Amino acid sequence: MITHSQPYVRKDERRAMIAQAARELILENGYAALRTRDVAARVGINISTLHFHVPSKTALVALVAETTRDSFLAMLPPAPDPARPARVQLRAEAQAYRDSLRDRPELAACFMQLTQTSGIEPNVAAVLESFTRGWCQRYADILAIGQAQEVFRADLSPFPAAIAMTGALTAFGHRGSNGLEMFWPVFDEIERGFLAAPGKEESVR
Amino acid sequence: MITHSQPYVRKDERRAMIAQAARELILENGYAALRTRDVAARVGINISTLHFHVPSKTALVALVAETTRDSFLAMLPPAPDPARPARVQLRAEAQAYRDSLRDRPELAACFMQLTQTSGIEPNVAAVLESFTRGWCQRYADILAIGQAQEVFRADLSPFPAAIAMTGALTAFGHRGSNGLEMFWPVFDEIERGFLAAPGKEESVR
DNA sequence: TTCAAAATCAATCATATGATTGATTCATGA
DNA sequence: TCATGAATCAATCATATGATTGATTTTGAA
Known part of the structure; x- marks a missing residue:
């Protein structure tokens, strides 16, 4: 035996x-x-x-959904803080997610796959959706802070921009995605689109 | 009977x-x-x-994968054309995808879900991945055309930018996603980040 | 040491599920 | 008309799968 x-x-x-x-x-x-x-x-x-x-x-x-959410929450950086530089916070947010893809790939994979049950497991769907909303809100908050700091464009819409950023980064959590080598190029490209035009009395960092 | x-x-x-x-x-x-x-x-x-x-x-x-790909291909706008305005082509590309989400929601849903079988059905994965790559390439081509037309930023990297755009739009194909009301705000926000600084001789070196 | 609760296991049940077999019905060209 | 192949169906098989039952082992407090 x-x-x-x-x-x-x-x-x-x-x-x-x-x-x-x-x-x-x-x-x-x-x-x-x-x-x-x-x-x-x-x-x-x-x-x-x-x-x-x-x-x-x-x-x-349900247990998998809840513990996956909790593990993700445990990996998040400190909450958005108006007193700290927005670009640093934005990058820290992305870095934490990237680290999770490298160190705990099962978390993002489960997140993806459990969305399959949305139609038939409303409680699971609720867990996943509330996390997604909270995650997106963090990005929106950081972007708004960056606008106040005049680091990001004044005409940026924080919430659509946050959906764009999180949506783009989420694609790297898929199984079939081609590794992580494009993670930072994609992040950098999106962030560049958010930045205020240089040249005024602006102070980067 | x-x-x-x-x-x-x-x-x-x-x-x-x-x-x-x-x-x-x-x-x-x-x-x-x-x-x-x-x-x-x-x-x-x-x-x-x-x-x-x-x-x-x-x-x-396998049949579902192939016919889903074919149905998607049939909904695509004309191939990128250097002679036509890039922003018009970019928007047409997004419009075609948005129309597919409205009129054939089962296509994007199947695409999502079948992607998650990548590990166990290599032939299915190949069908889906080749389509994804081709779809992303269309965006990259349009963005490069737009750079030649000086409509998009000269420092834009077409491929990472295309990944960002397709990744962000793909998020709207999920079942649990909150409808399509944020589709154009998200698209507009990303596109704005791609645009060259407006008219004034911004080529200050 | 004792013993009740907690944790574990072998065996089994009831149904679900992919697939097959062989007969039957329909369409069509000669 | 009628023979042939294509399309369809009822019945069934073999296994997979979620779940249960009742016995057994371990733990820890009294």
């Missing part, structure tokens, strides 16, 4: 292990191929043990 | 009906919930008739 690598783990920790295994499987095979048996096997527990900790597949998906 | 609404249809037409039904179901329930039985039921045919026309689920997914 197989010796369990992690026997008799506390419920909270076991649930975290289950969520992580599910995220990895979603990253590797896609949400459509997610099977409760495969999750249990990756954790190294019996299928009924999985059901003891997470009662149903619906609950598993 | 149920009277069949479409009895004895030719193979090509039947395959087109099957592909369309599959697309609609993917739009409604997500790729993960796609079942061959449901596709057959929506077409109004027996499950074995579906297998007669499309031998396996893998073949069905």
